[in-house]
Amino acid sequence: VLAEIITIGDEILIGQVVDTNSAWLSQKLNQIGIKVKQITSVSDDFSHILSALQAANDRADLIILTGGLGPTRDDKTKTALCEFFNTKLVFNQSAFENIENLFTRRNIKITSENRKQAYLPENCSPLPNMIGTAWGMWFEKNDKVFISLPGVPYEMKHLVEEQVLNRLSQRFRLPNIIHKTILTVGIGESNLANIIEKWEDQLPTFIKLAYLPSPGMVRLRLSAEGADKMELEQEVEKQTQRLLMIIPQYIFGYGEDTLESTIGRLLLDRNLTLSTAESCTGGYISHLITSVAGSSRYYQGSVIAYSNDVKVSELKVSKELIENLGAVSKEVAEQMAAGVKEKYKTEYAIGITGVAGPEGGSEDKPVGTVWISVAGPLGIVSKNFFFGDDRSRNIRRSALMALNLLREQILNS
């Protein structure tokens, strides 16, 4: 089954908004075995929408439109759909009652513009939207399926997950596809590829492997396609376990896990607490840790020691040490970790100091130099990194490497 996505909206064509809907939708369609052939972004214009529909009709079996259904727009999408299907708009009582309910709850008066949103093409099967005023629409014509969805990402995703994916699986004969994403950290793509080459070569032909690199991380996605869903799941699980035997130290999670959620789980399981002392990362590690809901159960807090004065007064870093070795040194990172660990009375603590840039670099400590220490029950370990010139990337990579060093230490204990 080949699909085409048509996104409607001038805001995309003037570059005001990045079209994230299409990528999300493509992923979801791929997961149920539908391949996206083309993505087309067109303007809020009757004839442009109509010609995009006609062109997509020649290419794809499934056409999904997003956007162009808002109350302040001139509703060109629905008019174009009516023209394409040779039908007319009719008033839908349920859709109108839903709009009324939404407005009553928000204490807003309903306008004639909003009432227009309750008119839907006569030939469509409506996809009720309880969290917004624009309903989705499902059409069929000559064995092809057309779906029109609101452009608001939250509403579009809700409709797709609650109604569209199920209905597509029933409507089309789709292959069974199982996906599993294995998350690795601390090793680059080409090194990883070398280490797991033999494992990759022995994968059965119905399992495909994709490398998805991002700064500091590589995600490995296994996609298995076949007739027996249970068999696919078992084989993917078996291959995952094999991989785990080869690179146990690099795999930190699966699917939607993050390094910070993994650490949270490790600490909770062991009933341990954490604190941090950050210089160059300036609170970014703390931000990642506290972005996990429930992190207050293991995270005590941080000393963001951006100035050397604070390092000395709050973390008891030796002033002489800073003067002799500089603030970016193994010893200072260690004293920061030890200092906050004692101060906040936690089992684990991270200390980090580095040159994020663009200023502050020197011959022997260029921009991108970072020292990371983790203090734990068994003592302190430290690691040195050299990243690049880009400030925001240095901050991000430093934080990931610090969280990974912490993860390793918890697992080693």
Add this chain to the structure above:
Amino acid sequence: VLAEIITIGDEILIGQVVDTNSAWLSQKLNQIGIKVKQITSVSDDFSHILSALQAANDRADLIILTGGLGPTRDDKTKTALCEFFNTKLVFNQSAFENIENLFTRRNIKITSENRKQAYLPENCSPLPNMIGTAWGMWFEKNDKVFISLPGVPYEMKHLVEEQVLNRLSQRFRLPNIIHKTILTVGIGESNLANIIEKWEDQLPTFIKLAYLPSPGMVRLRLSAEGADKMELEQEVEKQTQRLLMIIPQYIFGYGEDTLESTIGRLLLDRNLTLSTAESCTGGYISHLITSVAGSSRYYQGSVIAYSNDVKVSELKVSKELIENLGAVSKEVAEQMAAGVKEKYKTEYAIGITGVAGPEGGSEDKPVGTVWISVAGPLGIVSKNFFFGDDRSRNIRRSALMALNLLREQILNS
């Protein structure tokens, strides 16, 4: 002049990568007076690329392709371009020497795949790419311009800014367009629209206003189009000054400014220092402040007091106060701000405490409740906010409102 952007790459169609190139390119084209009519994403496939080229040729005056030029790909873009223009690939000595140089610098051996990148269609005018191996290409056919660019965002942007925009301005007769973006914070879109309605109504017809809302902020973009560039600039400046008289308190900057960079400038100008004490935002405010290069000149650091113990021991918040009023209260926020201000010896300090969610809410302090205090030379001011249910949005909006309260206090002093 109407443009169409064609992005080539399977990674976009499987949703692995969000197409940010198109939005960036659309903005740049808009700024020089070229309107993007359609964006089309197609697969790495010879006939698909060819049919997309033919369809775009019927719609647009300018067709820009990105992607599909990498060394590991089967080079379908260049083959499709040759077919479309009825020409053939020829070896380009300068392009090859550039690839050789790049590889020598990185100490990598050149492969035959890389050598292939030096072959370009005979009819193109090459756009030399000194930072990557894939060169850009400029074609003309029947008064239309076709440009093929690498898909790596960094290389694409470099070529567009250094070569393409200039050449387009020379090639087409483009209108003069001046853009100015005015950044506001602390007021919603509809309230803002009401307050500035009269100003909006008196704008000359050659100046268009667009509202670009994002959580916590509204950007106002003025676009002026006309014959005399200098006159346009003067009029936009005049109108900006008029707006500044109406809403001085809401405008924090222009163009690429951020709230955190504006605060940095205000503090540097006045030779003042800052510290923060964060609970619910968990380091995000500190992260924003330190994302500005050079922030170590005014930012001392933060106490991330995620636990109540740390609030009491490090910030001298009264234990009784927390027991009686709860950690989310005006008094605690004030003591946090005062505590860190004294401890880190700064002129300004932010204290913030709230319920980020999803847990921790209560009847009188639901999820989304936040107290923000700013301590400064003239005393302490506090503000109370009620955001929504979403944890990450609560953190982001709390941080923005805290930075804005600080900005107001610095300006009021």
